[in-house]
Amino acid sequence: MATIQWFPGHMAKARREIQEQLKLVDLVIEICDARIPESSRNPMMNEIVQQKPHLLVLNKTDLADPKQTKAWQQYYEAQGQPTIVTDAQHQNPLNLVQQKANEILKEKLALRAQRGIKNMTIRAMCMGVPNSGKSTFLNRLVGKNVAVTGNRPGVTKNQNWLKTKQNLEILDTPGILWPKFDDQEIGVKLALTGAIKEGLYHEDDVTLFALDYFRNYYPQVLTEKLGVGPKQLELSDPDLLLALTKKFGFKDEYERMAQKIIFDLRKGSLGRITLEQAPVSATEA
Ligand SMILES: Nc1nc2c(ncn2[C@@H]2O[C@H](COP(=O)(O)OP(=O)(O)O)[C@@H](O)[C@H]2O)c(=O)[nH]1
Ligand SMILES: [Mg+2]
Structure with missing residues (x-):
């Protein structure tokens, strides 16, 4: 079964660019598809993100089994991975994201306050595999349609910050990561959710x-x-x-x-x- 074609060169480049972007942000927002939480995550996510605070978003919950979504959220939270559930197609997740971001970054924000820094803006970037809903999610947070571009050489040089109505700013270029593609069943699940182009499965x-x-x-x-x-x-x-x-x-x-x-x-x-x-x-x- 053919899956999305990724080559080592692409992966290395995507990873390098994301690591550059990571230096600019307080928080990584990882978006995955709630119907296939594991198969729609990058296998090296934690390694790539390293120590950066990291919020996991189970998106497309309008299409997923609510019982399972809850169980997956509990599972990730129990592993120490802050997780929220969203349906970016129909709802604005901004308040939820802000609230969870405040919790995750509590110490950092307290430190800023202690030092008399008035700026409480949290800078974040979205990241995820293709079709997980990154663009939709980002547009919702920002409240308008912005031209969201993928990773390409040079974009890291002129990053734009998109403002939201909360203390949250998002990088306009989401990090696009590859899914796990070493397993046939994962390919089948990605195809079923529409993440793989027709004709490739x-x-x-x-x-x-x-x-x-x-x-x-x-x-x-x-x-x-x-x-x-x-x-x-x-x-x-x-x-x-x-x-x-x-x-x-x-x-x-x-x-x-x-x-x-x-x-x-x-x-x-x-x-x-x-x-x-x-x-x-x-x-x-
Ligand atoms: N039903 C549903 N569809 C969604 C949701 N989020 C995104 N989509 C759809 O999923 C597809 C991929 O979304 P997109 O934002 O382009 O994904 P990206 O490749 O990660 O940027 C589009 O057809 C979106 O309309 C969601 O929460 N629910
Ligand atoms: Mg996109």
């Missing part, structure tokens, strides 16, 4: 993964949303895909049924679904 593989996942974690998607009866539930995944193809009037064009399932899942019309389950200790808590 096999729609039927991705759909078979989804059908199997629904069986295990969201059987109601099969029975209620796709109208699968008890008998059909016993079919193998490929046979189930063929049965659904007929049922939805696509005759034997199973690719069209596969596309429909992928499209409906991304849109949220199959319900709120998280494609990776939080570790059990977090769900029990």
Whole structure:
């Protein structure tokens, strides 16, 4: 399965540029997709960010399973990783971000106050893998549409600070990091959420993964949303895909049924679904 093409050169350059940007900020805001919190994070995130205070954002929670989002948030918080949940598509997360940033930077801000520094502005940068919602999130915080540019050579020389209505300023260039791509299943999940360009993955593989996942974690998607009866539930995944193809009037064009399932899942019309389950200790808590 093909995934996003990243080359060592790109990675090294992205990392170098981000490390330059990091010197300018008080806080890193890492944005990931709440439907795939682990698969939509960069494998070397903590190494790249190092000691810089770091806020994790589980975005797209409007599309994710609320129970799972809560469990993932608890899981990360229990690991000492401050985490908030957002739906940047529909809501402005500014107050939440400011509040959490104040908590994370409490000591630094107190020190500034002690030294008589009146400026309490927190400078932050957004960071994350493609499609996690960085641009959407940043535009929400700033309250308008700004031309957000990706990492390219030279941009670190003339950074612009975007002001918000709070004591928060954000760098106008989010850091774009690569996802984990060494694992087939991660590629499938990234494809299902729309993070991988069409044509770079096999729609039927991705759909078979989804059908199997629904069986295990969201059987109601099969029975209620796709109208699968008890008998059909016993079919193998490929046979189930063929049965659904007929049922939805696509005759034997199973690719069209596969596309429909992928499209409906991304849109949220199959319900709120998280494609990776939080570790059990977090769900029990
Ligand atoms: N439903 C939903 N869609 C979102 C959310 N945030 C971003 N998106 C959508 O996800 C896609 C990628 O967002 P974008 O901001 O371009 O991601 P970037 O590549 O990280 O800059 C776009 O189609 C956005 O409209 C969210 O919280 N909920
Ligand atoms: Mg973007």
